Amino acid sequence: MASQSRTAAIVGMYEWPKRLDRDVSAMQIKAASISKALEDAGLKWSDVDGLYDANDGEGGGGLGLAPYLGLKPTVIDTTAVGGTAYEFQTAHALADIASGKCNVAVLSYGSKAASQRIPIGTGGASAASNWQSNMENPYGHTLVSSYAMVASRHMYQYGSTPEQLAEIAVTTRYHAMRNPQAVQAMNDLQFQGVNEISIEDVLESRMIADPLHLLECCMVSDGGGALVIASGDVARNTRKKPVWILGSGQATKYRENKGDITTSAAAQSAPIAFGEAQVRPDEIDIAMIYDSFTITVAVMLEDLGFCKKGEFGDFVAGGRLRFDRPGALALNTDGGGLSSNHPGMRGLFLLLEATRQLRGESTSQVPGAKLAVAHGNGGYLGHTHCGGTIILAAD
Amino acid sequence: MPNRPMPVFPEPDTQAFWEAAKRHELTYQQCNSCRGVVFTPRAHCTACGSPDLAIKVSRGEGEVYTYSVVRQNRNPSFADLGAYAVAYIDLDEGFRMLSNVVGVNDPTKDVHCGQRVRVEWEKQESGDYPIPVFRPI
Numbered sequence: 001m002a003s004q005s006r007t008a009a010i011v012g013m014y015e016w017p018k019r020l021d022r023d024v025s026a027m028q029i030k031a032a033s034i035s036k037a038l039e040d041a042g043l044k045w046s047d048v049d050g051l052y053d054a055n056d057g058e059g060g061g062g063l064g065l066a067p068y069l070g071l072k073p074t075v076i077d078t079t080a081v082g083g084t085a086y087e088f089q090t091a092h093a094l095a096d097i098a099s100g101k102c103n104v105a106v107l108s109y110g111s112k113a114a115s116q117r118i119p120i121g122t123g124g125a126s127a128a129s130n131w132q133s134n135m136e137n138p139y140g141h142t143l144v145s146s147y148a149m150v151a152s153r154h155m156y157q158y159g160s161t162p163e164q165l166a167e168i169a170v171t172t173r174y175h176a177m178r179n180p181q182a183v184q185a186m187n188d189l190q191f192q193g194v195n196e197i198s199i200e201d202v203l204e205s206r207m208i209a210d211p212l213h214l215l216e217c218c219m220v221s222d223g224g225g226a227l228v229i230a231s232g233d234v235a236r237n238t239r240k241k242p243v244w245i246l247g248s249g250q251a252t253k254y255r256e257n258k259g260d261i262t263t264s265a266a267a268q269s270a271p272i273a274f275g276e277a278q279v280r281p282d283e284i285d286i287a288m289i290y291d292s293f294t295i296t297v298a299v300m301l302e303d304l305g306f307c308k309k310g311e312f313g314d315f316v317a318g319g320r321l322r323f324d325r326p327g328a329l330a331l332n333t334d335g336g337g338l339s340s341n342h343p344g345m346r347g348l349f350l351l352l353e354a355t356r357q358l359r360g361e362s363t364s365q366v367p368g369a370k371l372a373v374a375h376g377n378g379g380y381l382g383h384t385h386c387g388g389t390i391i392l393a394a395d
Numbered sequence: 396m397p398n399r400p401m402p403v404f405p406e407p408d409t410q411a412f413w414e415a416a417k418r419h420e421l422t423y424q425q426c427n428s429c430r431g432v433v434f435t436p437r438a439h440c441t442a443c444g445s446p447d448l449a450i451k452v453s454r455g456e457g458e459v460y461t462y463s464v465v466r467q468n469r470n471p472s473f474a475d476l477g478a479y480a481v482a483y484i485d486l487d488e489g490f491r492m493l494s495n496v497v498g499v500n501d502p503t504k505d506v507h508c509g510q511r512v513r514v515e516w517e518k519q520e521s522g523d524y525p526i527p528v529f530r531p532i
Contacts, residue, residue, distance in 0.1 A: 122467045129403035134413070135435045137400040138526045139495050140465055140473040141481045148463035149483065156461070156508035210464040210503055255483065256441075257432055257490045261461055382461075 003278040008097040008105075009235040009242030010355045010392070012041025012228030019185035019221035019341060022115045026057040026224065027068055029110030033226035034069065041228045042239030043104060050075040050102030050229075052093060054085035054345060057110045065108075075102040081252075082378025083290055086227070086347035087388025091248035093229045103231045110224035111343030114189060118344070121217060122208070144217060144293070145209040146380040151295040152211060154262045158310030162211055165294040166202035167316045168331075169215050169338050172291060173197045174322055176335025179363040185340055189219055216294040218337035218346070225348050227355075243358045247277030247391040254384040262310075265387030266303035266375055274305065277391035279371060281305035286357045286372035287321075287329045288350035291336040292381070300375055301331075304389070323364035333357060333364040347376030351390065358394040370394045400472050401522035411450060412436045413524050419516045421455045421527050423490045424448040434490035455514030456532070457486035464502045472521070480506045484529050498530035505531075 014036035016029050024032075038045060051073040055061040060068065062078040075096050079088045086107055093105035112118075121144045128137075154160050176182035177196055186194040193201070197215060205214040235242035249272030251265035274281065281304060289300045298312040306329065307315040315321075321331035332338075334353040337346045354372035356362040372392045379385035402413050412435075415422045424433040424440075427449055431442030439446050462482035465473070473479065480502040485491050496512060499505035512529035519526060 119469045122469050129406050131406065131408040131435065131437065134402035134404075134406050134409040136493055138402070139481055139493050140399070140468050140470065140476070140479060141493060142465055142468055144467075145463040145465045145481050149461045149481070152463055153461035153508060207464075207466050207503075209466060212463075255491065255493075257434060258485070259491070261483070 003246045003276065005246060006232045006244055008094045008229055008231055009244045010227060010351065011230045011235050011238040011240065011242050012037040012043060013226070013352050013355050014040060015181070015225040015341070015349065015352050016223050017181050019223050020114050020188040021222045026110030026112050027060060029224035030057050030060065030065070030108040030226070031069055033110070033224055034106050034108050037106070037226035037228045040240065041230070043228060047104045048106050049073050050093060050096055050105035052077045052079070052089035052105060052107045054109065055080045056345065073102065075105070081386035083292070083345040084347045084376030084378040084386050084388040085345060086351055087248070087374060087376040087390050088250055088386070090229065090245060090351060090390050091250060091388065094245050094248060097229070097231045103234055105229040106226060107229070107348065108224070108226040109345060109348045111345070112222050113220050113343045114222045118220065121220065142209060143380055144212060146382040147293045147295055148209040148212045149382040150261050150299060154295065154298065155211065157262055160298070160310065160313050162203055163199050164313030164316065165216060165298060166199040168291065168294040168297045169202050170197055170199055171316065171319055171321050172332050172336040172338045174319070175333045175364045176339030179335045179340055182335035182340035185219065185221055189221060212293055212295065218292050218342040219339070221341055221343050223341050223343040225352055227348060227351055241359055241395040243355045244393045244395065245390065246279065246393050247273040247275070249273035249389040250386070252386045255382065261382050262299060264299050264303050264377070264381060265385055266300045266389065269387045269389040270304045270375070273389035273391050279391055284329050284371050284373050285366055285369040286333065286354055287331050288354045288372060288374040289332060290346055290350060290375065290377040291332055291338050292342070292346070292377065296377055296381055297331070299381070300377070304373065304375055323366050330364070330366045333362050333366070345378070347378065347388065350374035350376055354392050358392055396520040397517055398472055398475070398520040399526055401519065401524055408436050408438060416516070416524055416527060419525065421453040421514050422450050423453055423486070423488060425451050432489040434492060451488065453486050453488050457484050457512060459496060459506065459508055459510040459512060460485045460491060461508055462496060462506050464506070478502055482506065482529070484512060495528045496531070497528045
């Protein structure tokens with residue numbers, strides 16, 4: 001039985017439609033997305049009194065974004081924990097609205113990762129010097145190998161297989177092919193074969209860092225978007241049906257002596273969020289989980305409590321998590337970071353697609369979807385990361 | 396000779412580790428208050444916060460906790476290595492360090508979790524600090 005808390009809701013949203021866009025700046029993406037998200041909500045520019053920013057965009061951040069937009073909010077929150085900044089910020093917006101500090105909170109994101117050819121996953125030269133870099137730079141560890149190490153250990157510890165991981169990419173692509181923006185993204189970013197894929201396709205794609213293949217890695221795109229969160233009073237008069245924020249959880253996990261790399265921050269954040277929402281994992285209709293890589297989803301399905309530790313393989317097998325398979329939750333119905341949108345920090349898009357589902361607007365709509373979870377991951381899974389869990393409910 | 400990126404100084408937490416590396420000593424820290432093992436090096440104990448840490452020398456043996464084989468790295472320092480194995484090594488003294496597993500025919504087949512390994516010191520063209528890497532025993 002879900003919590004009856006109706007303190008704050010997502011009332012407006014916008015996802016930047018292009019994934020390769022050389023003609024705009026990240027700040028322009030943010031400002032235009034905020035404008036569109038407010039229009040979606042039926043709210044005005046001047047209604048915004050809470051600004052949440054992950055220090056993205058050129059000259060943005062706590063000092064830059066408000067003057068760029070031309071706003072004077074009463075809350076400025078610059079929580080920047082990588083890709084899950086938006087789940088953390090949603091939790092903070094809920095608290096700020098509950099305590100009366102603001103009524104209309106705006107989260108935004110803009111990135112030019114594709115057109116600027118930022119080598120997110122496979123490293124580059126680094127001249128940084130700090131307590132971590134001096135112990136790591138000599139070894140050539142990349143972002144991808146950090147996630148791959150989790151997969152290696154998961155296979156060793158639980159006997160999971162490459163085929164089981166590949167199923168996650170297959171399911172995600174199935175959803176992407178129904179999403180015109182995702183199809184356009186894959187075309188613009190020159191994917192080889194913009195079509196549904198099989199487990200064999202995944203395993204035959206080239207290895208990037210064993211055991212992760214190319215088709216198990218997210219795209220690097222441009223993009224962005226915005227989310228408007230409003231108090232219950234405001235939410236009752238907005239243009240679209242509100243999507244209520246029932247619970248949140250935040251956690252961090254990092255490599256440490258004798259630590260278990262196969263368990264993520266979600267194992268800590270999820271029970272807090274589900275407890276606050278008074279919802280059980282088996283009641284969830286939609287799971288939006290940060291799919292930087294297949295292994296990210298595998299570990300988080302387990303840590304969110306959808307299946308036992310080590311048993312994601314059976315949970316995802318045979319296309320079980322497709323939107324058109326009743327009897328199980330639907331996973332990443334927009335096509336995910338693997339096949340729709342990953343400009344570096346995907347956490348915002350998890351909330352956007354969860355909102356679409358709970359409004360009935362997804363391109364892979366689950367009929368009557370009532371409860372969704374968005375779980376983001378920031379940082380590197382096998383190294384240091386933050387996890388943010390948000391539980392959402394339809395009106 | 397390998398040409399890996401060197402640690403960059405001044406950096407107060409890691410300087411002692413790399414000075415010991417010049418003597419081919421693999422060091423870790425242990426807290427004099429709670430006996431907790433600290434790694435990577437810091438000026439405080441991560442278990443209790445005490446600044447009273449002793450530097451210890453490891454025997455340099457342990458096992459591969461997990462690994463990956465990097466096929467693609469845009470950093471030119473690693474261009475000559477071909478596919479190489481990065482790994483977390485669990486040293487017998489109870490600390491876990493990032494390193495590479497070397498000295499195998501094919502890193503995609505010959506490295507595995509649980510494998511026993513021993514440290515060796517790899518001279519670098521790029522600078523004065525030898526890099527500790529691990530070879531299967």
